[in-house]
Amino acid sequence: MDTTVYRPADPAPAGPPAVRARSLRKTYGTGEAAVHALDGVDVDFERGHFTAIMGPSGSGKSTLMHLLAGLDTASSGHAFIGDTEVTGLNDNALTQLRRDRVGFVFQSFNLLPMFTAEQNITLPVELANGKVDRAWFDTLVRTLGLEARLSHRPSELSGGQQQRVAIARALIAGPEVVFADEPTGNLDSRSGAEVLSFLRRSVRELGRTIIMVTHDPTAAAYADRVVLIADGRIAGDITDPTPESVLAGLDALRTLEAPGADGSAPTTSQAVRA
Amino acid sequence: MFRLTLAQMRRSIGRLVAAGVAIVIGTAFVTATLIAGNVMTQTTNDSIAAQFADADLVVSAPDDLTASEVDALRSVPGVDAVDAVQFMYLDLSHGAKRVFQLGVPAPSDPRFEALEVVEGSMPTGPGQVSLPTAVAERLGVGIGDTVTGSRNVWDESAPDGGDYEEVRDELTVVGTTDDPYGAYAQMGGAVVVTADDVAAWQAAQAMPDEPERTYSAAMVGLAPGTDLETARAALVAASPDQAAAVTPDEHAQSQARKMTGDQDVFTYVILGFAAVALLVAALVIANTFQVLVAQRTRTLALLRAVGANRSQLARSVLTEATILGVLASVAGILLGGLLTQVALLVARGADLGVPIPATITVTPAVVLVPLLVGTLVTVVASFAPARAATRVAPLEALRPADAPSLSRGGGRVRLVVASLLTLGGLAVLGGGIWLGGTGSPEIGLLAGVAGGAVSFVGVLVGAVYWLPGVVSFVGRLLAGTGSTARLATANTLRNPRRTTATSTALLIGVTLVAMMSTGAASARTSLDAALDDQYPVDVLVATDAYGSTGDAVPDDVVRAVSGTEGVSRVVELSGATVTLLDGAEMTMHGVDPEQARGVVRTPDVLAAFAPGTVMVPEADAESWDVAEGDRLELTGPDGATLEVTAHLGAIGNGWLLDADDAKTLDPDAVVSRLWVGLDDTGDATQVVPAIQDAIVSSDTPVEVAGIAVERAAMQSVIDTILGVIVGLLAVAVVIALIGVANTLSLSVIERRRESATLRAIGLSRGQLRWMLAIEGMLIAGVGAVLGIVLGVLYGWAGAATALSVMGDVSLAVPWRDVALVLVVALVAGLVASVVPGRTAARTSPVAALAVD
Secondary structure: OOOOEOOOOOOOOOOOOOEEEEEEEEEEOOHHHOEEEEEEEEEEEOOOOEEEEEOOOOOOHHHHHHHHOOOOOOOEEEEEEOOEEOOOOOHHHHHHHHHHOEEEEOOOOOOOOOOOHHHHHHHHHHHOOOEOOHHHHHHHHHHOOOHHHOOOOHHHOOHHHHHHHHHHHHHOOOOOEEEEEOOOOOOOHHHHHHHHHHHHHHHHOOOOOEEEEEOOHHHHOOOOEEEEEEOOEEEEEEEOOOHHHHHHHHHHHHHHOOOOHHHHHHHHHHHHHO | OHHHHHHHHHHOHHHHHHHHHHHHHHHHHHHHHHHHHHHHHHHHHHHHHHHOOOOOEEEEEEEEEEHHHHHHHHOOOOEEEEEEOOOEEEEEEEOOEEEEEEEEEOOOOHHHOOOEEEEEOOOOOOOEEEEEHHHHHHHOOOOOOEEEEEEEEEEOOOOOOOEEEEEEEEEEEEEEEEOOOOOOHHHOOEEEEOHHHHHHHHHHHOOOOOOOOEEEEEEEEEOOOOOHHHHHHHHHHHOOOOOEEEOHHHHHHHHHHHHOHHHHHHHHHHHHHHHHHHHHHHHHHHHHHHHHHHHOHHHHHHHHHOOOOHHHHHHHHHHHHHHHHHHHHHHHHHHHHHHHHHHHHHHHHHOOOOOOOOOOOOOHHHHHHHHHHHHHHHHHHOHHHHHHHHOOOHHHHOOOOOOOOOOOOOOHHHHHHHHHHHHHHHHHHHHHHHHHHOOOHHHHHHHHHHHHHHHHHHHHHOHHHHHHHHHHHHHHHHHOOOHHHHHHHHHHHHOHHHHHHHHHHHHHHHHHHHHHHHHHHHHHHHHHHHHHHHOOOOEEEEOOOOOOOOOOOOHHHHHHHHHOOOEEEEEEEEEEEEEOOOOOEEEEEEEOHHHHHHHOOOHHHHOOOOOOEEEEOHHHHOOOOOOOOOEEEEEOOOOOEEEEEEEEOOOOOOEEEEHHHHHHHOOOOEEEEEEEEEOOHHHHHHHHHHHHHHOOOOOOOOEEEOHHHHHHHHHHHHHHHHHHHHHHHHHHHHHHHHHHHHHHHHHHHHOHHHHHHHHHOOOOHHHHHHHHHHHHHHHHHHHHHHHHHHHHHHHHHHHHHHHHHHOOOOOOOOHHHHHHHHHHHHHHHHHHOHHHHHHHHHOOHHHHHOOO
């Protein structure tokens, strides 16, 4: 039996990047109908940072995250988490990777309705047959303000509370990196701001690495760095963003695009979503 | 709206088909039962009609016809030949082989010949007989051989105003016959003797004050060119009041209608099992529709938002159910018809001796009843889901689709109703057991069945309150094995209603199967004791079966019997003629007490048997004024006397003495009986004929009474009935297992995003499949275990009620059957999870990120 005790990884702001992409490419369809959701992406995400991936609908930001997290297979190129090449791992190795080294936060929270908040938080460790590190659990619960909510089921929690439970679940196993997909997409602006503050605190105070996909400039402004993506390529990089600087960056993307390209964008977005 | 319903059905086609299979099986069951009932009726009709061969008309009267009334028919104009219909059972033997066979008179006209001569001829003179080929083979005789007919004749000269006396006739076999139309197939064939012999034997059998012999019908043959209707009217006119003259076919139909009462009961009983299967199917259907509606919540809400009203939505669901019900019922009818047709072909190929129709007869009832029942069951089962559809608020179209949430159990009214039914039913059941124990088993059984049924309905209705608790309890036991088991348990409990319905569907079938096999097991152990009392000796070989002291059983016969395979021991009994003090003379049998105890099945009865004692049958104690411990003085034929102590209890109806005591009283006593013990009474049907074959060459007439055969026959009857019942109930279990698979695949579809989330946070594919396997086994296993527990209890209740008249009831648990049912349920739960598990495992974790 695996009795590994899960501890938070040591915060290490310097050193090799937590996540890397090299010439990462994802193509749907073939020949004439081929759509390049990702068209040769090279990008590094530093350890101990909160990075936002931004871009308009259909830009390929979600696809990039799926490939980096090993949820989807790349057409070519390589993605790494730490020193492990994610592209090319089989399903069991990927499951192991997700258990130990990666956490997820979803737009629709995706908590299990039949479990309490506490059971939801500890589930990843239990799936891996591990032991919950109570000290780390208490730290997470305190940081996320969930002390009074642990015995509640998801249906008895507000959206913001549910997302905070989801963040705790993503962090419980002490992953090297947490991927968050539009974590504020289903929340009102106050709860959204609260959740973003917690994400930022977990990076600053708990030394986590978080990569967040969003299309909301205000949300992106909580990050340490914003990677802009358009038409499947890296289109910009903003360090220490503010809502204004992010908006300016996005505006710059739009002016780059050909006026006629707007009309085809929704079609592309459909294809990528599917 | 109808187009929309069809479009929705197309989208859910897979699920509807899975649910439809339940209805298909149920209606196929009903169809096959109805067709089989028709085939049996037709076979009976045909074989009755065949007895009248080519007779033109059959005359019958409510009070039967006297000989003179039959004779009167002969003088009716246009009538060529008249034969009265008569039967007589004949006791025929050849050596040690013996048959008890229906006898009919040789017909006076070839038109009345139902049997065909294979070899030789029909009897033409007194003392001649024609045997069915099979009977001739069994007796080991051919044409020219003689067989012995035994019959009882009223002897008026006997003391006490007359008594029956046995008369033996030597009959010459003149022919062998075949029964091509199965006229007597159901009676095992008919022996033909001359009409004069039949009349003479029947007259000799009758007591002097018996009313005149009558005949149930007379066959009439008409002269060529005679008008049927004219003759019919003339015959009726010449017959007593209320007489009828009908064609053989018409007569057969009216006779069959009187006779087939039993067959109708049989059909109704089987239809009862079909009803159980359909009830289970209804649960499966209701479950499926419930989930379909839940899945379509957003679509339904959208329809409401754009103007559909509640009744339109309910109608849409009901229309869907109707279409499914009709299609599935039609498929079931075709399947049922096909199966019975195949069964008919197989039965014809197997040559059962009964003429079986080549094709099934499809009457309107065969098609309409299953169609109506199948459709009705489906529609009724969809009532609750249809109501659920009307409760969908238009607002729900606007909400984001949440993961399926937990649903509540049942309401308070249901709880009260369920409790009342359960407790009331149990009270009546208890009363039934009490009545059964106090000597009114019929009323007790009636009360027991009613109480049992009512309490079972209560248990089923109330299952939603306690069954999830049992699942949770079992789940907690499993939770120790890891988080996968805990997830599976939590999943089964998230929708208690659905889990309950699925589990209940299985519980019904399993309860009934367990009840039947428990009842049969209890009956078997209880009957074993009763059979031991009734049939204490396996096989009796005797020369004195007809009351005389008998000749000595030849040594070669003793050797032949001992040497027969399957015979474990042979004990010799000598018949001594003994006179009691009051002058009454009787035959007592001398046997070694030790050996006697060794061969009988109830040695306790002979516990007191020893030299210097006589064993007196309890039935004789009162008439001979003998009590336990009395001293009796016995006198032998030569005047030798012996004083013995009487003990009550005997084997069969004979008095027993110690072998040496018997020799002392009657030095001429010879071995006239053998008690034969078998290795295994289950083999009696083979061993007893083997014994008969072994001693056939003996010149001394030897009687072989295969008591063990009756014992084996009784046991095989119980086993056969149980096998058939369990087989019929198995259909319900199969349907329920389809329900388990259905529920699991629906859960998988509902929980697509949740499965993906679990995969994303570290659940491996194997764990996901295992989780569903545990869910399947949990639902099926709990249903099976509860079913077994309930079934065993009901089975005991039934056995206690029905069998207590026979004395002590021993309650047995059929462990082997119980284990088998449980294993089948668990394996089926596991198998049911395979396909859904594969679907779920294919789900990419990316699906967790999808918003919808």
